[in-house]
Amino acid sequence: MIGKKALQELEAKVGKDKVFADREYLLSYSYDATGLEFLPDAVVFAESGEDVARVMAVCRSHGLPLTARGAGVGYTGGALAVRGGVVLVFTRMNRILRLERESLLVVVEPGVITSDLQAVAEKAGLFYPPDPASLKTSTIGGNIAENAGGPRCFKYGVTGNYVLGLEAYLMSGEKVRLGSETIKNVAGYDLKSLLIGSEGTLAVVTQATLRLLPLPPRRLLFRVDFAALADGALFVQRIIQNHVQPSVLEFMDRSSLQAVYAYQGLALDDRVRAAVLVEIDGSPAEVAEREALFERQVAAAGALDRQRAATAAEQETLWATRRNISPAIARLxxxxxxxxxxxxxxxxxxxxxxxxxxxxxxxxxxxxxxxxxxxxxxxxxxxxxxxxxxxxxxxxxxxxxxxxxxxxxxxxxxxxxxxxxKKPFMRYQFSPLELELFRSIKKVFDPDNLLNPGKIF
Ligand SMILES: Cc1cc2nc3c(=O)[nH]c(=O)nc-3n(C[C@H](O)[C@H](O)[C@H](O)COP(=O)(O)OP(=O)(O)OC[C@H]3O[C@@H](n4cnc5c(N)ncnc54)[C@H](O)[C@@H]3O)c2cc1C
The missing domain is CATH 3.30.70.2740 (Alpha-Beta Plaits)
Structure with missing residues (x-):
């Protein structure tokens, strides 16, 4: 429970228009995509790194836990204030600060929505590949903290592969700049990578320098349907083994397809038990060569059907099936x-x-x-x-x-x-010694265990 004094201090330090403790706010920031709920004691909207440092100072002096939050569409409860305290929301820090075309990089605040960054990059003829299915809502800060992936990560890698540098605040209120603005960098321990995927338990990210790529000039999307689940799974193998090198290789089973077709008010062919989405991108010549290779695999795999989407509108229709799976199956x-x-x-x-x-x-x-x-x-x-x-x-x-x-x-x-x-299952993947190493690292960054406590281990 937050005391009146702590609340007043928060208001005095960052401004009353950024601090909320009324019930509607606490409820609105009490849940994420897990459906679990934990009420924080206060919600603060950061507008700068200085705000973050000031909120940390109040939390330290009152022993209040602090949990960073982006859009709150995380699937594992990372943004939930399990021990109460302050939820620090980054949606107001949503500026794209600098896009440097010659260096293929962009500097952003953590509250930028993933698809907004992609759109800005595309306008400049560039490409930010990480594409979690939640990209129209999720924030770059949340993506970095979870090291988010997505369909295109098969070819292009996950969020962490695009983070060149980070500005972050330690729970001590001190600012650090980790990484650089270069692709190569082996100077010192790679603390930037330690923060990526650390789920907001080690530091709070206030700025990120991200790598961009040239936008691939051509993209083709295919959907291939199969009469058996195993055939779909084997087709994925064939595509990989035969060097089709797609940018996307997504699988949907019968239950996902049934749910999504019902959600979209469409009828699904009774015979379909699995479908695979395959995207090929690159120069027109590369795409043509890989398409021929791909078609040979489709013929050999005995598929029921295959659809080809060449225009952006056709591709969006095929993508809609995949992206609607989560809301559709939630009805089951x-x-x-x-x-x-x-x-x-x-x-x-x-x-x-x-x-x-x-x-x-x-x-x-x-x-x-x-x-x-x-x-x-x-x-x-x-x-x-x-x-x-x-x-x-x-x-x-x-x-x-x-x-x-x-x-x-x-x-x-x-x-x-x-x-x-997934906390209870960590012991299957890590030995007691390895888990102890995690705890030791946490102590170095956050000795009082105030930053997003109760998560990971
Ligand atoms: C329909 C749906 C589809 C999804 N599809 C995918 C997918 O394809 N791939 C995928 O990887 N994930 C997916 N997710 C999960 C989720 O969207 C991602 O984990 C995303 O990165 C969360 O972003 P967020 O802004 O909502 O973060 P939040 O949920 O708000 O927070 C997530 C974590 O990040 C921390 N955090 C947030 N901001 C900061 C910051 N500035 N500094 C430090 N820590 C911070 C929080 O403390 C928390 O631990 C999906 C979720 C949904 C609901």
């Missing part, structure tokens, strides 16, 4: 337990078969889709929290899935982070 059951496991590419068919078997054995609705190109399988257990028996079966299945993922050489999270949701 009251709760979605959403995991983003990853296995090495060659083991995808084995992992998919394992999950399929568990769904049948435990009578659960498990929806699979995601970035299969990089082994990232979005595994959604659709459950009813009021059905105790179903929840208990889901618990057993989750545990088995995470153990199997680690046995197969994978990871329990490819892009959503650990937050609150």
């Amino acid at each position: 059951k009251p709760k979605k337990i959403n995991e983003d496991i990853v296995v090495p590419g060659g083991r995808i068919p084995e992992m998919v078969a394992f999950i399929d078997g568990l769904a049948a054995e435990f009578n659960l609705c498990i929806v699979l889709f995601g970035h299969f190109g990089d082994g990232n399988i979005h595994t959604n257990l659709m459950v009813d929290p009021d059905d105790a028996a179903e929840m208990s079966r889901a618990g057993v299945v989750l545990d088995r899935i995470f153990r199997r993922v680690v046995e197969l050489g994978g990871t329990i999270s490819g892009e959503h982070g650990i937050g609150l949701s």
Whole structure:
């Protein structure tokens, strides 16, 4: 519970128009995409790095936890104030400060919306590839803190691959500048990379220098439908092994497709059990060469159907199916337990078969889709929290899935982070010694455990 004095200090230091403690605000900033809720004691809208330092000073002197927040569309509870305190929102720090075409870089504040940055880059003939499906809402700060991925990350890599430098505030209120404005940089420990994916537990990011690429002149998008789940999973392998080198390799199972077609008011062909989205980009000559290679794989894979989208409007229609999966499957059951496991590419068919078997054995609705190109399988257990028996079966299945993922050489999270949701499973991937190393690092950055406490481990 925040005291009156602390609240007054916050208002005096950053201004009354940035500090809110009325119930509507606390409720509005109490949840994220997990559906979990934790009421903060105050919500502060940062407008500068100086604001961040001032809020930190008040938090330190009153022992209040501080949790950074972007758009609050995280999937693991990272932005939730589990121990109360201040939620520091970055949506007002949303300026693109500098775009340097010659150096292929852009400097942004953390509250910039991902798709806004992409649009600004495209206008300059440039390309910011990281594209989480939440890109129309998520912020660059949240993307950096989660090291967000997305469909195009198969070819282009994740958010971290595009972060050249960071300005951040430590919980001591001191500012650090990590990384540089160059692609190459091996001077000293790579603290910039330590912050990327640290879920706002080590420092608060106030500025990011991001790398841009030249915009690929041509893009083609395809959707290939299959009569069996395994055929779709094997097709992904064929595309990789035969060097088609797509920028996107996305998988959707029958349940995702059924849900999304119902959501869009369309009818799905009864025979379709899986669909794969494939995007090829590059120069016209490269695209033509890869398209020919791709078509040979489609013919050999015995696909039911294949659609080709060449114009931006046609591509948007195909993308809509993929991007609407999350809201569409949310209608299947009251709760979605959403995991983003990853296995090495060659083991995808084995992992998919394992999950399929568990769904049948435990009578659960498990929806699979995601970035299969990089082994990232979005595994959604659709459950009813009021059905105790179903929840208990889901618990057993989750545990088995995470153990199997680690046995197969994978990871329990490819892009959503650990937050609150995956904390219990960290012990499958890390030894007690490794977890102790994490704790030691946290202590160096935040000795009083005030910055986003209760997350990751
Ligand atoms: C429909 C849907 C689809 C999604 N698809 C994808 C996807 O394809 N790929 C993917 O990777 N993720 C996806 N996500 C998850 C989510 O959108 C990403 O994790 C995204 O990066 C969260 O951004 P945000 O601005 O909402 O961050 P928030 O949820 O507000 O915060 C996330 C974490 O970032 C920290 N944080 C925020 N700002 C800062 C800052 N300035 N400094 C330090 N820490 C900070 C928070 O403390 C928290 O730990 C999806 C989510 C939804 C709801």
